[in-house]
Amino acid sequence: MDQVVLFDELEAANGKRIGVATLNSEKSLNALSLPMIQLMQPKLKQWADDDAIACVFFQGAGEKAFCAGGDIVAMYKAMQAKPGVLVDEVADFFSQEYRLDYAIHTFPKPIVLWGHGIVMGGGMGLMNGASHRIVTERSLLAMPEVTIGLYPDVGATHFLNQMPDGCGLFLGITGAHMNAADALYLKLADHFIASTSKDDVLAGLREVKWGDTAALNQQKVTDVLNGLSLRDSSHRPAGQVEGHQRIIKKLTAGADIESVVAAIVNDKTDDKWLAKARQTLAAGCPMTAHIVWNQLQHGTDLSLADCFRLELTLSVQCAMRGDFAEGIRALLIDKDKQPKWQHASVAEVSAEEVDGFFTSPWSADEHPLAQLGK
16 A cells, blocks of 8 residues: 655755655545554654754645545545534544644644645645645636535635625635645735745755754745745746735625525626636535624624634534535546535525524533644
């Protein structure tokens, strides 16, 4: 059995080393699986505690994807076996995934993440926590959970709320695709570097005169990446989101989610990128739109740890009472792309039903992420 995450340590200056983690499931576009999570969590802890490790570098195997989402087929099977019940496999996967995401966010050393190719769903969670997030001319980012009856999780409660007016809501409910320029504009990435320059990034990191001051080491990494960014800037694609900022703000200005969805779906702007976003929303899960609307309202004042606690509640509720299993069936199991959502439209969803998704199945002490950040 091939190892699903490969670990390596590269010699660097001043007797230091760089830890390299490679998601190694090319066939599944490096989709994040429970075995991957269970390998990375202890390795990150080990590298955090090892004074000789100066920096960590994350990448995906192959050229197509860093990580195209979560491996949700195993969860589907567990949900099918026990419909409407809180299934251990589901709670376990999301709990461990969010713990890993949180560990990356709070890692005491630089984490450089090579966000080349597809970065979606679970891949966005890994990428978002890294201190130095690199995108290339072939990066393709999205949070497309509306197509499977889930919602943007993995810390999106936090990062969608940091975006310019309306963008977090728009991207969360439409699953619209973003490229490298969009990622930089939306603060989902820090540096643009050409895909042919990965070896230069690693060489630059190995040459850094690493010290013992965390803030100085972070700055040294930034300086290396800024230099390569400047050199490679001509390869950077034209953005899509910034040019649409005014219309996104207008379309998402409604007082409730019904009016926002109606505004987007009925928009007649002749534009390919907007048209694709409209289509995805129109075919997407009506409950997802309500969850995203409420999630972003709830998330404005939450700490990062509280965002993950909220998301675990939402994720298990999507599995128990929502359209998650049906969304996976339609997209990945039967592949008929004809999901039978519980509601025919966003307008048909009641406030009571939405409230149920925000109700934790655990007491505060029993919540699997109760100790996160404490």
